[in-house]
Amino acid sequence: MMATTSADIANLEAIATRCRAHILRMTHRAAAGHPGGSLSEIDILVALYFSRLNVDPDKPKLEERDRFILSKGHASPGMYAVLAEKGFITEEDLSSYRVLGGVCQGHVDMKWTPGIDFSAGSLGMGLSFGMGTAIAARLDGSERSTWVMIGDGEMQEGSIWEAAMAAAHHELGNLTVFVDKNNIQNDDFVEVQMRMFDIPAKWAGFGWAVRECDGHDMQQILDAIAWADSITDRPAVIIANTIKGKGISYMENNPAFHGAAPNDEQLGIGLAELGLFEVGA
Amino acid sequence: MSRMAATRDGYGQGLLNISDDERVVVLEADLGKSTKSLHFRKQFPERTVSCGIGEQNMMLVAAGLAASGYKPFASTFAIFTERAFEQIRNGVARPNLPVHICGSHGGTHTGTDGGSAQSIEDLAIYRTLPNMTVMHPCDDVSAAELTRQCLDLAGPSYMRTARNKTRVLHENRIDDIKIGKGIVLRDGSDVCIIACGVLVDKALEAAEKLAGDGIDAGVVDMHTLKPLDGDLINRMAASTGCIVSAEDHSIIGGLGGAIAEHLSSNHPIPLERVGVNDRFGESGQAEEMLDLLGLNTGDIIEAAHRAISRKSN
Incomplete structure (x- = not known):
């Protein structure tokens, strides 16, 4: 099931480009939301959902599905874009992002959106929940796996380290964490807000298998996923070096677009940069 | 024993x-x-x-x-x-x-x-x-x-x-224990003491002593605070005309708070709340703490008298 040909890679990249456009349109329409972190995570989400995760859009609650937990639950536009591309929700559903009664709540919510495995939005919670689903899989004697995505700023939450310690103690080889290391948090650069020092050493010190990758290089992401699958005696963490706002020039590495939507003009520029044009724009 | x-x-x-x-x-x-x-x-x-x-x-x-x-x-x-x-x-x-x-x-x-x-x-x-x-x-x-x-x-x-x-108060009464349903341990006509946790036994003691003074006090074990057994509270309110709550918990927001919310909307009658009066505890033996914080049998008895005296006749 792992994509290896250049055609497969090109296909994944094309899906990611469409997802980037969804992210721009969703946040533009809502005039709110978190495009920066959605754009930094999106290549990893696409790689997981289109080459690795055993999930079925027609049976979103299938017991034997792999679990994916977006712990950085505010970066929901990226998640919704992938769910729409995968067929869990429709493209029309994407216009309900942040709208009263909408399928796409501001932060990802397991009670509102098919395909969402955990209601996140409050940082530092998803890894603990993922530890629970990983233990459940082990109790069931199941091969299903759990994948959790956290942000680098999110690692400032102490609860992440409670979970990291516990998951290693319990030798959860069926659990993998992706760190979307985009170096920016809400107020400013991570380096300014709270220096993280040696992130790989921190995880290794907590007993995890550690690997880094370029979070925008599809082949590197796929290789890292395969590596994580090969680690079965302890949890694995992939520190993905990413660029906040990746793919949209004025958003890239710009803290202003952590939690700000593009205006009309910016939407047009962004879609053009993706090689897409808004009808009527 | x-x-x-x-x-x-x-x-x-x-x-x-x-x-x-x-x-x-x-x-x-x-x-x-x-x-x-x-x-x-x-x-x-x-x-x-x-x-x-x-x-x-x-x-x-x-x-x-x-x-x-x-x-x-x-x-x-x-x-x-x-x-x-x-x-x-x-x-x-x-x-x-x-x-x-x-x-x-x-x-x-x-x-x-x-x-x-x-x-x-x-x-x-x-x-x-x-x-x-x-x-x-x-x-x-x-x-x-x-x-x-x-x-x-x-x-x-x-x-x-x-x-x-x-x-132990519920030996051989498992059939009476249901989430969301209070248990009437003693019927009474003058006042009903609704308690939870360690104060249920104190409420029973208080009711026995009140009986010696000629006061007929009922006692309910309200083991479930949410969902609250409003029907039972209504019944007790109607038959006694006043209620005392008793809990080893702040008087703010616990059993007394829940009963106050219920009564004020459904059956406004005098309520006296026995609980920790908006302060923190300190080191002491269990009985000493109940005495210090006004949660013991005597405090429930006093609250019952206050509640009865507030009833409009």
Whole structure:
């Protein structure tokens, strides 16, 4: 099931480009939301959902599905874009992002959106929940796996380290964490807000298998996923070096677009940069 | 002489009673010896998850298990569950996952550890969460039975248990114990004392002494604070005309608060609240704490007199 040909890679990249456009349109329409972190995570989400995760859009609650937990639950536009591309929700559903009664709540919510495995939005919670689903899989004697995505700023939450310690103690080889290391948090650069020092050493010190990758290089992401699958005696963490706002020039590495939507003009520029044009724009 | 037991022992027994259900998993945060989940751990280590001293993680590991079809029972001291309040709020209550939390050593009755260990606000804060069932049994029999009935709940629950032994009141009455239904321990026509936890026994003592003064006091064990048994409160309000609440908990937001909310909307009659009067506890023996904070038998008796005197004739 792992994509290896250049055609497969090109296909994944094309899906990611469409997802980037969804992210721009969703946040533009809502005039709110978190495009920066959605754009930094999106290549990893696409790689997981289109080459690795055993999930079925027609049976979103299938017991034997792999679990994916977006712990950085505010970066929901990226998640919704992938769910729409995968067929869990429709493209029309994407216009309900942040709208009263909408399928796409501001932060990802397991009670509102098919395909969402955990209601996140409050940082530092998803890894603990993922530890629970990983233990459940082990109790069931199941091969299903759990994948959790956290942000680098999110690692400032102490609860992440409670979970990291516990998951290693319990030798959860069926659990993998992706760190979307985009170096920016809400107020400013991570380096300014709270220096993280040696992130790989921190995880290794907590007993995890550690690997880094370029979070925008599809082949590197796929290789890292395969590596994580090969680690079965302890949890694995992939520190993905990413660029906040990746793919949209004025958003890239710009803290202003952590939690700000593009205006009309910016939407047009962004879609053009993706090689897409808004009808009527 | 009645049998003496602590509600935390009832929780430990309750877990054993439901251990045949393989969906039951137990989570501990280094206090299993105290909350009494250790008995389950010893018999079923493969279904027990040690979370170390990490309550925030524990609540969400439980949520992940619940979302995967398991029935997790997580326990620690009542006070330490509060450390994970937001995890419980956002990761358990909001997604309505059947995670069953037991907070032991609740209340000032817990004694000499002092104010840092005496949760007097747990019942109030968990009562504010949508989807949450909140319980505080008075003896080991009801604690074990309520633990068993948690398996029937579709959503989460919080149960406070106590450290110290008190008189067992529900021996051979398991059929009367139901989540959401108060238990009438004594009928009365002048005043009804509605109590929970360790103060239920004190309420019975108070009623016996009041009878000596010619006052006919009823006693209800309101082991479930949410959903509150409003029908029973209405019935007691109608038959007695005044109510006393009694709890080893702040007078703000707990059983007294819940009854006040109910009465003011449904049956406005005099209510006197016996509880911790908006202060923290301190080190002392259980009985000394009840005396110091105005929670003992004599205080309930005085409250009953006040409530009766406020009735308009």
